[in-house]
Amino acid sequence: MNQKERHQKEDEDDSALNISSTEPLELDDQYTKPKSIFWGKCHPMIFRKGKPTIVIGPHWPLFICAFLLFFFIGGLFIIIRFNENPLIFYTTILVGINQCVSYIIVSLINPGVANVERNDNEKNQDNSQKTWYCKVCKLIQAKETQHCLDCDICIYEFDHHCPWTGKCIGKGNIKQFYYFILSTIVFIIFNLVLTLLKIKEQESKMQKQQ
Ligand SMILES: [Zn+2]
């Protein structure tokens, strides 16, 4: 689906939701940002230069559950390998921490919420190729933004809504998301291979004893 079709579909979704108000949000005196920012279902935290660096998504309980699961599994492998050779033990710790930390980062940083950005409402009104109007956020948005129905907010370069991180994956956290995927693959392969080797080692030990 191209950009235009996507925005047309969103318009249809909006009418299905009975969003009748199309009044743009009131802008401040300098005409740089809306007077009150529409955050949808997201929870912005810790601001830097007017933009949130941390944004918690609407599905944050799933993020906590998934984090506890990763933490538990990673911790279990560390406990199991306590008496292994130091290289294996410390690599297990490193791989586990890397996976948990990359998950926290992708889940907490701003995915690229668009509503805090400069809103050149009048300037871009005729330039429909570069902008579109979001009826929910009530703002003229850049072409590369898309409104997430789960987060209820426009996101720059929206990739997908990820319930496990509790929010969207967009311009702000897409690289961190790929890193998290990579660190998870490393975590799985590393622990799977070592576990299988250990099982084989135990089996051959038992066979020798018999
Ligand atoms: Zn929007």
Ligand SMILES: [Zn+2]
């Ligand atoms: Zn979302």
